[in-house]
Amino acid sequence: MSCVVGIDLGSTTTKAVILDENGDVLGRGITNSRSNYDLAAEVAKTEAFINARFGIIEQQVQATETVAMVSRLRRAFVMEQILQQLRRLEQLMLEESERSAPEQLKAAFRTSIEEICRRITLEEVQRFKQPPMLRSDFFRDAAGSAFMRIAEQIADPTGVSFDRLVGVYDKCIIRVENEPLDLDFRDHIGDALRRVGNPPGLADAVEYAVAKDLAPAYTVGTGYGRARLPFPKEQIRSEILCHGLGAHAMFPGTRTVLDIGGQDTKAIQVDEQGIVTNFQMNDRCAAGCGRYLGYIADEMNLGLHELGPLAEQSKRCVKINSTCTVFAGAELRERLGLGEKREDILAGLHRAIVIRAMSLLARSGGVSDEFTFTGGVAKNPAAVHAIRDLIGENYGERTLNISADSIYTGALGAALFASRIAA
């Protein structure tokens, strides 16, 4: 089957979308950009193809009980990928401690690392047996939080201390992330199938999906890292055009698009065909972009996905003027010092970043109906709340579109450009 691929190399995450000949989405993949765009593009693409093959499996299985098994198979597959990366991480950490730990600590170091990795493996297997729970898609996040927690429990302040363990982990996680590992569909689908008990109806579908030929006819890249893509110039599109077209494909009535990404905010106007007619971006300063929320989350010791829900509990929004990412921590501590509640400060921060975005929207030509909000920040309910309020206050009633897949908007637009070139 012929297909096309769109890749969006963002500052924080890299996304890939695969479309079939009819322009329907076959698969989506996402990974952290890890300062290595070449690898990030490869990983996101691999993930998208894995996703596409799971889609094929779903199409193949007819019986309802087998359909339910597909999502279990998917989780088993993800677990196999994590275990594979964990094995590699363990190996690297053992080598590193052998190389750099003081002689008298080497044996204890080895035992500690093996114990931590053994426990993480057990936790992963245990997690697979339980109902699914929301967590980060990235190995770094999953492995990192478990490592820290267990290391804290077993560390010996007089011997292999927590700091020493974290030092070795930090060194090695970067290497794991920057190695091309065997994480493809064919590498782990067999183990995953065995893990779910090899049900006969599913095995045939898996075999079919493995054999299915998915050949990308064309790939278009976009995003900050696009210059790193090994494509000729005509296969590279600016993210402005991709976001415009992607938003148009998701919601054809779209006339204004706001994208708040990791390090930039874009206000885009499109016509009825999804062609960009005007746009404005934030200035050279990334104040009030996604990364700002990232810093705030770090300062509060929260996950990025927890910020919005907490802010939504606010009863009294604190007025915040500065959206400077560098000063975010200072601003936050100042407010906490004044006795403000965390949720009220967060509500104020969300409103502040949206006020910044409103100025760009005004500069680009205002907010027309329909309005589509995209980018990672569109997943945040407090940001959406603030957008809804401020657009209402400034422009009146507008239809507000947000797709559950909004993070893929740029990659979708790129894939659509790819299908136009391929056609």
Added chain:
Amino acid sequence: MAAVLKDRSMVLQKEMIANHFARLARAPETGEPVVYTFVPGNLTELIRSFGALPVLPEINALQSGMRKLSGDYIAEAERAGHSEDVCTYVKCDIGMMRSGNLGPGGLKLPKPDLLLLSYTGCYTFMKWFELLREEYDCPTVMFHVPYQGDGVLEPEHRNYMLRQLKEQVIPALEKATGRKYDEDKLRHHLALSAKAEDDLVAVLQAGKHRPSPIDGYFGTVYYVGPIFSAFRGTEEGVEYYRALREEVEQRVALGLGPITPDGPLEGERYRLVVEGPPNWTHFRDFWKMFSDEKAVVVASTYTKVGGTYDFGFRHNPDDPLGTLADYCSGCYTNLNLPTRIDMISRYIEEYQADGFLINSVKSCNSFSAGQLMILREVEKRTGIPGAFIESDLVDPRYFSAANIKNRLESYFQMIDARRLGKTA
């Protein structure tokens, strides 16, 4: 290839500037008087009529920027207590002075005998010369040009300027140079100015051709160099602009595009109008972001800071002081925002531009104030969406290449998409 591309005008300009700075360096021995003044509203003919040599501190600052020296100079000025928010031209100049005061050619700049400030809308210029007065302990004279708030020069404004010229500026020049005011000499220089201005306008308006034989922003900052600095009203200036005009007319006849640092640009794809000064620290990189995309700037406002000749003004030898007043009041930064909007809209129309770009520089309020309003108004009038980028004059810390390139590429692709949409 480089040798072939050295047009006669380029060689002339190089020689003229080198000679000028050599003469300045020798001024302490030769006794030639030296007058410091600023580009917008400069009274070069008057200065020349007293046999004095002009020094233009902004030109030195932008040259330092292009030669990658401005970062250190600015750091030097900041160590001396100047805030991060002070105009970087000023800090670059102060830093250069504190680092030995070597000008663009590496030769020492002489001390001023007079600081002649033509005030044409930039408050910072006043502060700048106050600082230089502290450093040099020399006489200063201010020529106050009223802002064209209502878009016209009223007779009383003109009289106010004439009175200042007669009662303050000329006496100050007489005192500083020890020479009497000679109106015939002034007329002589003004006549030379008008000649060069005719040729310059022909060059600027060549941008209306398709393809444009010049880049009306990056290339043209070189073209306006002589007339904006020391060479208005000089024989060398006249010769330079005659040579330049011939070259440009030849390019038009041959249907050639502009010359860029990477060679001639062929296959013009986008025609743009640009508002705002360029960034000097990354001038070539900035230009390349355009030329790589085959984007040519057909007209710009920055190249009119030293005079808006393309709208008809010429120095008039028959009204020597009056013409100086008219010249100063018509400088771009002295024009109100509606006039600037008219100008940009006219450029877009007359030069058949596909788009327009505002480069908003952090240092310069004379340019940056009102630019967002200009953007919106010009979009409304012309129906063409504008692009907006931000950088600075000579502080390398404020040029973010990735951001600017990203925006420009997006903008060019948007123009493509709009074209396709129109033909679809």
